[in-house]
Amino acid sequence: xxxxxxxxxxxxxxxxxxxxxxxxxxxxxxxxxxxxxxxxxxxxxxxxxxxxxxxxxxxxxxxxxxxxxxxxxxxxxxxxxxxxxxxxxxxxxxxxxxxxxxxxxxxxxxxxxxxxxxxxxxxxxxxxxxxxxxxxxxxxxxxxxxxxxxxxxxxxxxxxxxxxxxxxxxxxxxxxxxxxxxxxxxxxxxxxxxxxxxxxxxxxxxxxxxxxxxxxxxxxxxxxxxxxxxxxxxxxxxxxxxxxxxxxxxxxxxxxxxxxxxxxxxxxxxxxxxxxxxxxxxxxxxxxxxxxxxxxxxxxxxxxxxxxxxxxxxxxxxxxxxxxxxxxxxxxxxxxxxxxxxxxxxxxxxxxxxxxxxxxxxxxxxxxxxxxxxxxxxxxxxxxxxxxxxxxxxxxxxxxxxxxxxxxxxxxxxxxxxxxxxxxxxxxxxxxxxxxxxxxxxxxxxxxxxxxxxxxxxxxxxxxxxxxxxxxxxxxxxxxxxxxxxxxxxxxxxxxxxxxxxxxxxxxxxxxxxxxxxxxxxxxxxxxxxxxxxxxxxxxxxxxxxxxxxxxxxxxxxxxxxxxxxxxxxxxxxxxxxxxxxxxxxxxxxxxxxxxxxxxxxxxxxxxxxxxxx
Numbered sequence: 102x103x104x105x106x107x108x109x110x111x112x113x114x115x116x117x118x119x120x121x122x123x124x125x126x127x128x129x130x131x132x133x134x135x136x137x138x139x140x141x142x143x144x145x146x147x148x149x150x151x152x153x154x155x156x157x158x159x160x161x162x163x164x165x166x167x168x169x170x171x172x173x174x175x176x177x178x179x180x181x182x183x184x185x186x187x188x189x190x191x192x193x194x195x196x197x198x199x200x201x202x203x204x205x206x207x208x209x210x211x212x213x214x215x216x217x218x219x220x221x222x223x224x225x226x227x228x229x230x231x232x233x234x235x236x237x238x239x240x241x242x243x244x245x246x247x248x249x250x251x252x253x254x255x256x257x258x259x260x261x262x263x264x265x266x267x268x269x270x271x272x273x274x275x276x277x278x279x280x281x282x283x284x285x286x287x288x289x290x291x292x293x294x295x296x297x298x299x300x301x302x303x304x305x306x307x308x309x310x311x312x313x314x315x316x317x318x319x320x321x322x323x324x325x326x327x328x329x330x331x332x333x334x335x336x337x338x339x340x341x342x343x344x345x346x347x348x349x350x351x352x353x354x355x356x357x358x359x360x361x362x363x364x365x366x367x368x369x370x371x372x373x374x375x376x377x378x379x380x381x382x383x384x385x386x387x388x389x390x391x392x393x394x395x396x397x398x399x400x401x402x403x404x405x406x407x408x409x410x411x412x413x414x415x416x417x418x419x420x421x422x423x424x425x426x427x428x429x430x431x432x433x434x435x436x437x438x439x440x441x442x443x444x445x446x447x448x449x450x451x452x453x454x455x456x457x458x459x460x461x462x463x464x465x466x467x468x469x470x471x472x473x474x475x476x477x478x479x480x481x482x483x484x485x486x487x488x489x490x491x492x493x494x495x496x497x498x499x500x501x502x503x504x505x506x507x508x509x510x511x512x513x514x515x516x517x518x519x520x521x522x523x524x525x526x527x528x529x530x531x532x533x534x535x536x537x538x539x540x541x542x543x544x545x546x547x548x549x550x551x552x553x554x555x556x557x558x559x560x561x562x563x564x565x566x567x568x569x570x571x572x573x574x575x576x577x578x579x580x581x582x583x584x585x586x587x588x589x590x591x592x593x594x595x596x597x598x599x600x601x602x603x604x605x606x607x608x609x610x611x612x613x614x615x616x617x618x619x620x621x622x623x624x625x626x627x628x629x630x631x632x633x634x635x636x637x638x639x640x641x642x643x644x645x646x647x648x649x650x651x652x653x654x655x656x657x658x659x660x661x662x663x664x665x666x667x668x669x670x671x672x673x674x675x676x677x678x679x680x681x682x683x684x685x686x687x688x689x690x691x692x693x694x695x696x697x698x699x700x701x702x703x704x705x706x707x708x709x710x711x712x713x714x715x
Contacts, residue, residue, distance in 0.1 A: 108195055112188065115143035119184050136180035144171060144187035161335035163373045169339075170369040174690065177359045177366075182690040186370055193698030196705070216284065216306070219250035222294065232301040243293045248285060252304045253295035255280045260291035264645075322406060330377070338372035345684060360686065367683035370693035371676055380668045380704035387711035388661030394712075396644040397654045404640040407623050408658035412603035413595060414553050414651065417588075417617075418560035418570060419456070420610035421627045422648060423535040427460035430516050431532035442529050446521050448489040449496040452477050457517055457533050480504075482561065482584040484519070495522040498563070500582075502527070517562055542574050544648035551656050554603075557595065559588045559617075588617045596622070608651050614638075625651055661711045668704040675700050 118139035127135060141148075144167070151168040154160065167190050174183030219232045222240040232250040235241065240256070243249055249262070261273035264286050273289055276282055282295060285306035301307055346365035350356045385402035392399050399405050419425050434442040447465035450458035451474055462469070475488035483504065484497015495505055502509035502520050507527050509520045516534040520527070545556055557578045560567045567581035580591050592607060599605050607614070607621035615638040618624030626639035627646055643650035679696035682688035 105195065105198060108191070111142060112191055112195070115139040116188065118142060119188065122184070123181060133175075133180065136175075136184055140171070140175075140184045140187060143184065143191055144168075147187065147190070161339060166335070166339070166369050166373045170366045173362060173366040173369075177363050179363065179690065186690055186694055189694045189698045193701050196702050216248040216250035220244070220247075235297055235301060237297055237300060239297050241295045241297060243288045243295060245288055245290055245292065247288050249282050249288060249293075249295065250306075251284050251295075251297045251301050252299045253282055253297040255282060255293055256296050257294035258291050260293055261289035263287040263289060322403070330374070334374055335372070338368065342366075342368045342372070363690075364683055364686055367688055367690055367693040368680060370690065371679045371683060371688075371696040373697045377669065377672050377704070379701065380672075380708045381665050383705060384661055384665045384668065384708040384711050387708055388657060388664075391661075391712045392654065392657045395650070395653050395657065396647075397650050397657065398642040398644060399654065399658070400640050400642075404623060405658045405661055407604045408606065408641070408655055409662040410602060410604045411606045411623065411655050411658075412552075412554045413557065413599050413605045414548055414555075414655075415557040415559060415592060415595060415605065415607045415617075415621065416576070416648075417607075417609040417614050417627075418558055418562060418567065419535060420646070421608055422541045422558065422570065422574060423537050425456050425535065425610070427456045427517070427533045427535050429460055429464035429531060430534035431514065432529070433510070433512070433531070434529040435510075435527060437523070437528050442521055443531065445489055445492070445494050445523060445528070446496050446519060446531055448474055449477070449485050449487050449494045449521075453479070453485065456535075457519065460533050461519070461531065493524050496520070498582075513565055516566055537570065537573060538646070538648055540647050540649045544650075544652050545574055545576065547649065547652035548655065551652065551659065553655065554600075559583055559591055585614075585616060588614070589620055592617050592620055596620075606651070606655075608648075625654065627651075657711075664707055664711055668707055671707075672700050672704055 116139070118135075122132070122135035122139060125135060147164050147167050151162075151164040154162055154164060167187065171183040171187045174180070174186065216232055218229045219235050220242040221228045221230045221235060222242055227242055235251055241250060241253065245260070255276050255278055257278060259275070259277040261275050262282060264274055264283070274286075276293070281298075282293070283306075284301075284304040342365040345368055346358075346362045349361045350358045382402075385405060388405055389399050389402070392405075399408070416422050429443070432439040432443055443461070443465055444467075447461045448469055450461050451469045451471075473490055477485055477487040479485050480497065480501060483501040484495065486493070486495045488494065495501060495507075496519055498518065499509055499511065499520060502522065505522060505525070507520075507522050507525065509522075509527055510530060512518060512530060512532070514532045516532040519531045519533060521529060521531070548556060555578070556576050557580070558567065558571050558574075558576045559580050560570075561583050562581055564581045567579050570576075571579035580587075583591065592605070596605055604622035606623045606625060607617050608625045608627050609618055610627055618626065618638040618640075623641065624639040625641040625643060627643050627648070627650070641654055643654070676696050679688050679692055683693060
């Protein structure tokens with residue numbers, strides 16, 4: 102039988118005896134005995150916890166407050182109220198327990214992506230093993246309906262993968278031979294053979310679970326405030342209640358000890374800080390879980406608190422606002438053929454994995470023999486130099502041409518321009534175009550709607566390309582032709598210029614932008630699931646490459662902080678009001694019970710709303 106069921110049975114039995122004690126016409130010792138029986142059935146565990154904590158030096162907690170208040174009620178002859186306070190306190194605790202468990206289960210169900218087993222291919226046999234026992238390079242079989250246990254490459258088969266647990270996206274992703282697959286996805290229709298590329302501990306699913314599990318350890322200022330508040334608040338109210346019970350009867354003529362002790366007991370019941378101590382951490386816990394459901398991993402309550410104050414959002418361009426899938430849009434040769442210019446550029450970029458290099462090789466479409474290419478020198482932020490078939494080839498931006506003393510054309514092209522020089526002579530340029538993501542404009546509009554004051558774009562692209570993209574998306578400021586170090590400098594200047602108590606958010610692809618992600622107040626890694634650099638450097642990881650995730654992260658954070666503030670104000674106002682009324686004899690024990698248990702339940706119900714972030 103579960104612990105909660107045992108508590109319910111105990112409360113039901115105690116409640117029956119309480120009703121009997123209220124209805125039976127008895128007096129004196131027998132009446133006391135009749136009320137003590139349900140009191141001990143209902144509140145015995147609270148008394149035990151209070152005594153145990155006192156012996157361990159932890160005196161001032163809610164168990165102590167309830168024990169003193171209810172025992173005191175018996176001493177002043179208020180037997181029914183003593184039992185009632187304990188009964189409603191226990192019902193409130195039971196409800197809180199259900200609420201917290203519901204929140205934990207909701208998050209657990211969202212993050213229930215850890216595979217229990219992996220089907221290891223050993224010769225002609227399939228062995229079911231623990232994912233931790235699988236090494237890099239081993240072959241796994243994933244049947245329809247099973248989760249991919251470890252990151253890898255498909256070597257046989259084709260299927261569709263349900264990635265909703267990782268990305269929040271409901272559209273299945275098609276995979277075939279050569280496709281990269283991430284752990285935690287559910288295989289849809291076909292049988293897949295996968296060669297692992299990581300150990301389980303380094304795979305995507307393990308990293309996500311680690312991020313979510315450790316998020317609660319990074320507390321927001323509100324959570325730290327409540328922890329400190331409770332530490333000083335509880336002893337203060339106990340001392341105040343003691344003074345309230347003792348001083349007025351000693352100083353005021355005609356004041357009754359029983360009357361002022363009763364007021365002090367009401368004061369103790371009201372003062373229990375459960376509503377704040379439970380509901381505020383639960384609010385952040387729910388907010389992080391709700392964000393996870395939307396494909397947004399926030400590493401802790403402190404980052405959520407900072408996101409709520411975001412006023413400036415800075416975007417990288419390539420791979421963040423644009424797809425990062427480049428294609429050759431234009432070839433403009435000078436004294437050579439288009440085919441030869443493209444061939445020389447593709448050969449020069451043959452060893453690079455940069456998207457622009459890939460687009461040149463894709464456009465060329467032929468195998469490039471390695472012996473044709475000499476030593477390649479990559480010049481950061483400029484381009485590459487090498488020798489192809491004995492010809493000195495330089496391919497890069499206009500900075501490279503200027504460095505080499507070559508007079509290059511300056512086309513007004515809405516794309517990335519790659520200039521090519523052969524044996525020191527300008528041979529023309531190739532325009533590479535990148536597409537803007539479908540949701541980029543909508544995401545920026547959403548950020549403005551929810552109160553972000555300034556949007557900025559930083560890019561290494563040319564002034565023409567950067568300004569064209571910024572104008573199309575409605576970005577407030579754009580800085581172009583930036584090296585990685587220049588991006589950090591720009592972020593430094595933006596940080597110095599921001600409004601006090603606001604935060605600056607940088608959104609990048611998480612691979613090339615690690616320095617800027619680290620330097621900004623909040624770093625968001627875009628579409629970087631599985632990227633070690635992104636997960637380490639960023640405070641927030643978007644589990645897909647949709648820019649709308651940035652607006653989701655800010656909006657969910659603001660909703661969470663709003664709910665937390667509501668709980669703090671509501672609890673303090675109600676408790677403060679009833680404390681004052683109780684001290685002046687204008688509130689009874691039932692109102693005190695509402696100010697404790699009722700406020701706690703309402704605050705917890707309010708906190709649960711953070712789980713349902715849309």
